[in-house]
Amino acid sequence: MSPFPLPPVWWIPIVVALVSTVLQALGLDTVLRYDRDAIGQGAWWLLLTGNLVHLGWSHLLLNLAGLLMVWWFFDEEFSVVEWLWILLVSALFVTGGLYLFDPRLIWYVGLSGLLHGLFIAGGIRLLGRDTRFAVLLLALFVAKLGWEQLFGSLPGTSDMAGGPVVVNSHLYGAIGGAVAALLLLARDRLTGKAPAQSQTTR
Secondary structure, rough: EEEEEEEEOOOOOOHHHHHHHHHOOOOOOHHEEHHHHHHHHOOOOOOHHOOOOOOOOHHHHHHHHHHHHHHHHHHOOOOOOHHHHHHHHHHHHHHHHHHHHHOOOEEEEEEEEEEEHHHHHHHHHHHOOHHHHHHHHHHHHHHHHHHHHHHHHOOHHHHOOOOOOOHHHHHHHHHHHHHHHHHHHHHHHHHHHHHOOOOOOO
């Protein structure tokens, strides 16, 4: 029996959680956060690392709980490489969107925008396997995004995160996840490739 019985896709959230935890423990949030001025001067890597650092431990734990929820719902929907693609695209849409469309936002930290991309991507892929459940999940998620755009963050989320919630990061991440998932679907249609399906069961 393998000493590592988890499906390969589960190592992605484990690695993300470990990296985020180590960065938090080392106090590197101010060094690696999305920083508009630093990015403008060439520190492009902050577009990625800004998604991995957090305001504090409560913020980190809140986002890791969200990451666990996303993987619990959707781990079987994509292969390891496909999940990595979605992570990359969603992360860049979050910080790229903030850089292009929110010029007054000086800095940003957290996984939450990226998580919205992962959730939307998983929901889109799930449409082909469990349409009714996927439509329900996506409808609730889009309603949440709509609420945030109209009224701001959901009640209590700022207190739980330990600081203000940048709701536009959620919108940009969701758009990035949708783009990443739709490109994968288009590839599958063009190549006749069947969507990746895990053999694991709950």
